[in-house]
Amino acid sequence: MIGFLHDNLSYFLSGISVGGQYALIAIGYTMVYGILRLINFAHGDVFMAAGLVMVYLSSSLPFTISIPLVIIITVALGFLIERIAYKPLRSAPRMSVMISAIGVSYLLQNAALYFTGGLAKVYPSIPFLSDSIVIWDATTRMVTIITPFLTIILVVLLTLLIKHTKIGMAMRAVSRDFETSQLMGIKINNVISITFMIGSLLAAVASLLYFTNYASVTPTSGSMPGLKAFVAAVFGGIGSIPGAVIGGFIIGICENIIKGGASIFGIPGTGWTTFSDAFTFAFLIVILVVKPTGLFGEKSVDKV
Amino acid sequence: MDKAKKRKLALTWTCIAALYLVILILELTMRPTSILFTVLKKGAIYSLVAVSMNLLNGFTGLFSLGQAGFMLIGAYTYAILTMPSEVKTSQSVYKYYQCFITFDTGVFIGLLAAGLMAALFAFLIGLPVLRLKSDYLAIATLGFAEIVRAVFQWDVLGPVTNGANLLRSYIDLTRVTIPFTDIPFPPTLFVFIAAGVCILLIVLLINSSYGRAFKAIRDDETAAEAMGINLFRHKELSFVISSFFAGISGALLAMFQYTVQAQQFKSMMTYEILLIVVIGGIGSISGSCIASFLYITLSEWWLRGLDMGTFLGINAPGLFRSGFRKLVFSIIIMIIVLFFSRGIMGDKELSFTRIKAFFQRKGKNRKEVKA
Numbered sequence: 001m002i003g004f005l006h007d008n009l010s011y012f013l014s015g016i017s018v019g020g021q022y023a024l025i026a027i028g029y030t031m032v033y034g035i036l037r038l039i040n041f042a043h044g045d046v047f048m049a050a051g052l053v054m055v056y057l058s059s060s061l062p063f064t065i066s067i068p069l070v071i072i073i074t075v076a077l078g079f080l081i082e083r084i085a086y087k088p089l090r091s092a093p094r095m096s097v098m099i100s101a102i103g104v105s106y107l108l109q110n111a112a113l114y115f116t117g118g119l120a121k122v123y124p125s126i127p128f129l130s131d132s133i134v135i136w137d138a139t140t141r142m143v144t145i146i147t148p149f150l151t152i153i154l155v156v157l158l159t160l161l162i163k164h165t166k167i168g169m170a171m172r173a174v175s176r177d178f179e180t181s182q183l184m185g186i187k188i189n190n191v192i193s194i195t196f197m198i199g200s201l202l203a204a205v206a207s208l209l210y211f212t213n214y215a216s217v218t219p220t221s222g223s224m225p226g227l228k229a230f231v232a233a234v235f236g237g238i239g240s241i242p243g244a245v246i247g248g249f250i251i252g253i254c255e256n257i258i259k260g261g262a263s264i265f266g267i268p269g270t271g272w273t274t275f276s277d278a279f280t281f282a283f284l285i286v287i288l289v290v291k292p293t294g295l296f297g298e299k300s301v302d303k304v
Numbered sequence: 305m306d307k308a309k310k311r312k313l314a315l316t317w318t319c320i321a322a323l324y325l326v327i328l329i330l331e332l333t334m335r336p337t338s339i340l341f342t343v344l345k346k347g348a349i350y351s352l353v354a355v356s357m358n359l360l361n362g363f364t365g366l367f368s369l370g371q372a373g374f375m376l377i378g379a380y381t382y383a384i385l386t387m388p389s390e391v392k393t394s395q396s397v398y399k400y401y402q403c404f405i406t407f408d409t410g411v412f413i414g415l416l417a418a419g420l421m422a423a424l425f426a427f428l429i430g431l432p433v434l435r436l437k438s439d440y441l442a443i444a445t446l447g448f449a450e451i452v453r454a455v456f457q458w459d460v461l462g463p464v465t466n467g468a469n470l471l472r473s474y475i476d477l478t479r480v481t482i483p484f485t486d487i488p489f490p491p492t493l494f495v496f497i498a499a500g501v502c503i504l505l506i507v508l509l510i511n512s513s514y515g516r517a518f519k520a521i522r523d524d525e526t527a528a529e530a531m532g533i534n535l536f537r538h539k540e541l542s543f544v545i546s547s548f549f550a551g552i553s554g555a556l557l558a559m560f561q562y563t564v565q566a567q568q569f570k571s572m573m574t575y576e577i578l579l580i581v582v583i584g585g586i587g588s589i590s591g592s593c594i595a596s597f598l599y600i601t602l603s604e605w606w607l608r609g610l611d612m613g614t615f616l617g618i619n620a621p622g623l624f625r626s627g628f629r630k631l632v633f634s635i636i637i638m639i640i641v642l643f644f645s646r647g648i649m650g651d652k653e654l655s656f657t658r659i660k661a662f663f664q665r666k667g668k669n670r671k672e673v674k675a
Binding site for chain 1 (some may be wrong): 361444571635637642
């Protein structure tokens with residue numbers, strides 16, 4: 001058993017680290033869904049955009065300036081997307097808002113394609129985060145170790161914000177009942193903007209961690225992690241923050257266990273990596289059918 | 305049927321016949337490499353898939369994002385079935401695998417099988433997935449399309465799908481012949497006939513009692529159920545039929561492209577088709593067709609200059625470089641989504657009365673301006 005753990009440690013480690021990154025992205029999905037009942041398809045692309053902004057900024061600025069700047073720009077991007085693409089459709093049917101989200105995703109990917117010229121951009125190696133470290137004979141990067149802790153710290157801070165501040169209370173009220181909270185004098189537009197900004201902030205942090213591991217950014221490199229993080233959010237029960245975090249870790253770990261299938265299960269083959277993607281979505285369909293509310297989701301009743 | 309209606313129907317059919325005749329004449333007279341034919345062919349293929357998506361999203365109210373997956377199934381089924389058996393056994397396409405399927409079929413059977421295979425998958429996936437509500441359905445079908453894409457590239461299935469390598473040397477558009485002869489079929493006309501027949505079938509379906517049931521489900525599920533419509537059966541029916549035609553359009557796309565590879569059928573493709581449907585108007589068949597041709601003409605032909613350095617005589621290679629066309633395009637799409645959410649046609653169909661009314665109104669406006 002110990003020997004088995006020792007041999008496959010690198011898969012488990014990267015599973016935990018990717019899981020933490022998925023968790024951070026998943027929070028953005030779950031908060032927006034909780035409030036607007038909207039799958040923000042553009043969220044994965046915001047994550048990708050944060051990666052690209054980092055590539056461009058770090059080429060001319062030191063990391064102490066470029067990292068905060070990346071976070072600020074991503075937050076501004078999230079705010080702008082909400083104001084321009086979702087706010088005008090607040091009273092429109094849910095389907096048109098979702099279409100608008102898909103349109104934004106399409107726009108961001110095409111913009112990235114234009115600015116990068118379709119080439120994969122090399123992500124800068126951030127000092128300390130990308131340093132190599134050897135744990136129990138498994139070589140990995142510092143970021144692998146930091147991600148789970150950073151994720152947990154950010155989630156605790158977010159939970160405190162939601163439980164104990166005025167804006168957090170407003171968020172909970174809006175997600176419970178959109179119209180009534182408006183009548184109670186809550187400025188829902190501000191609440192929604194802040195939700196998007198928090199989501200984008202976490203996506204920016206996740207992109208710093210994720211791309212340090214993967215070393216390059218392409219216009220489509222946001223869509224897969226985005227979709228997987230969404231699966232994580234659904235698994236945890238959409239609208240629930242602890243659910244999204246647990247879902248993120250479980251998806252990340254399962255995916256990496258399957259990626260290491262050749263050595264973990266002892267079945268040789270090169271298809272394990274493609275299969276791990278298929279697993280995530282098969283998992284999604286199974287959850288949706290067996291328990292659509294997820295682990296911690298609340299059951300919603302349709303009103304006629 | 306009253307006389308006026310009959311006359312209108314006859315007029316519509318005459319127009320369609322004239323359109324096909326024009327295409328035949330164009331194909332016989334112009335050189336076949338002209339960009340016009342590329343646009344027409346691709347536009348017709350996209351029309352079919354957009355209409356099939358519209359059947360689901362616009363007429364049944366099921367927000368499904370699995371279209372690329374079903375196209376992939378159709379394209380692969382067609383390519384594998386129609387590839388001549390001597391190509392399969394030689395090493396030219398299946399380099400790393402021993403091809404498992406040793407027979408080959410004709411174009412018609414290939415197209416039909418492509419549709420049926422997509423429909424079969426749709427039936428199986430529809431059983432669990434169609435019980436879900438709007439956005440969960442969207443994400444589940446999107447996930448399904450991703451699973452299909454991953455599974456078709458899986459090396460264990462290599463003897464059938466050739467793994468992640470591309471498929472070619474099957475019967476593409478240039479190799480289609482007129483039945484029982486060796487005369488090549490005019491390719492654009494072939495695509496138009498195939499897509500046209502399929503779209504006609506969808507129109508007939510929508511105007512049947514099933515179509516009315518679909519619309520009832522779209523407008524109010526609870527009310528439709530109370531009226532005695534079996535919700536699940538009708539949703540499944542719509543899903544299977546839509547996927548059948550998506551499969552055929554995938555096969556046509558494979559014929560058009562000469563090669564096919566699973567990698568191409570990403571979720572981006574589904575998004576593109578969805579945006580075409582939105583531009584045309586959700587719930588309008590003619591709108592979807594117009595939007596498809598418009599979209600393809602703009603992206604393949606008229607806006608080409610945005611990528612090549614010169615557009616409308618303005619030469620700015622710094623600005624107009626690769627990818628600018630798609631950027632401009634997506635901005636236009638966002639403007640349509642935000643400000644003209646009804647699209648070109650709304651949920652109405654193109655008809656002569658509407659065209660006449662449109663011009664009359666325009667004329668009236670002009671007169672008023674003069675006065």
